[in-house]
Amino acid sequence: MSDTESGSVGEPDAADGPHTRRPAAALWLVTLAALTVHNVEEGMLGLNRWLTERPWFPPQASHLSDGQFTAALVIVTVAVGIIAVVSVFMPPRWGIEALTAVAYALIVNAVSHILMSFVSWDPMPGMFTSVLVLLPVSILVLRRLPATRWTAGSVVGTVLLAFVLLFGALVPAQYLPL
Secondary structure, X not given: OOHHHHOOOOXXXXXXXXXXXXXXXXXXXXXXXXXXXXXXXXXHOOHHHHHHOOOOOOHHHHHOOHHXXXXXXXXXXXXXXXXXXXXXXXXXXXXXXXXXXXXXXXHHHHHHHHHHHHHHOOOXXXXXXXXXXXXXXXXXXXXXXXOOOOOHHHHHHHHHHHHXXXXXXXXXXXXXXX
């Protein structure tokens, strides 16, 4: 039985070519859709205002206009989209490792929304899609991918990616004239 028949996306044989890229592309598409829905919820439910109302939250979050915060959400979504497109055309192992890192980063993002909602006793915008979309999709994606060999570099890379997804886009967005 092949990897795609068993439900996971594995290393293709040299003869497989683009046919083995299709399952990986589908998983990337689902992941990107989940992130987009989550970011739309954050923007529409006023995550920027929610952050501003909590002085104990990192200070760069409260210095953004709503337009700058929306730009930060777009930056994150586009960055993951670029990683997705590039990974579909890279060697399969690279794409699988990149998707694994993104899925774990989204899990960290989702868990942070849930924890912050409990700590503040107020639902953080993005918490509902964290529970209903990000966690289930990320877990599904990870279950469909073959096991990834973790190295110190891949762990550091995943943690950095999670940090960038959580806060990294806020820094460049503050310099946009929005």
